[in-house]
Amino acid sequence: MAVVTIHDHELDSDIHNLYDVVIYSKQVKTLLTTCPSMVSSWISDVEKIHRRRLSRLIVGLDVEWRPSFSRYQNPVATLQICVGHRCLIFQLIHADSIPASLSDFLANANYSFVGVGIGADIEKLAEDHGLTVRNAVDLGDLAAREYDDPGMKNRGLKDLARIVRGMEIEKPKRITMGRWDNRWLTCEQVQYACVDAFVSFEIGKKLITGA
Structure with a gap:
């Protein structure tokens, strides 16, 4: 199983905090914030x-x-997006507003937003917060085409991470089913959210570019 660690920078701020999440020796700089x-x-x-x-x-x-x-x-309480070794966890539920920059980013047709079961996620984002994701790509569909195996469409993130990237990740039920609407997320929640977004990025990069 992967060794995942998290370092909390413990900033003196009530609107954001920074973390370093290390996943398979890759350090992901993670911003948790309520601030547009x-x-x-x-x-x-x-x-x-x-x-x-x-x-x-x-x-x-x-x-x-x-x-x-x-x-x-x-x-939806939090939106996680990850590009390379940088991750953003935006606590939508506690934000005063949603910046136009985020709406424009999500609506950019040149960007491929990848995730498992992403269709349901973006539908809920639109319904709850009025955010539109222009170019969403389901990792299960990508993997099914790449491996010529329709069964891959039904694989979860854990399976796809192992098959596509050789990465073993954990998704503890107690965190999955936790209080994501809390004003202050725990380090475990931040780590969980970062891992999901980063691993989705890594799988997408492999399936789309081969890298």
Whole structure:
């Protein structure tokens, strides 16, 4: 099983914090925030870093919300996006507003947003927060074509990570089913959210570019 570690920078701020999540020796710089302007800065930084490949940018995407045990579904609490070794966890549920930069980023047709079961995630993002993801790509569908195996469409992230990337990851039920609407997420939640987005990015990069 992969050794995943997290370092909490413990910033003196009530709107953001920084973490270093190490996954298979790869350090992913992770920003957790409720602040729209910090989201805009993160997007700007990522687009500058990857300016030479903006015509074909790959973005790992995932969302989390507090589970409901009734017909009512709680709204999306967090949006996670990852490009390379940088991850953003935006606490939508506690944000005063959604920056136009994020709407524009998600609506960019040149960017491929990859995830497992991403169709349901982007539908919920649109319903709960009015965010539209223009070019969503389901990793199960990609893998089914790449491996010529229709059964891959039904594989979860854990299986795809192992098959495509040789990465063993954990998805503890107690975290999956946790309080994602809390104002302060735990280190375990931040690590979980980062791993999902980063691994989605890594799988997408392999299936789309072969790298």
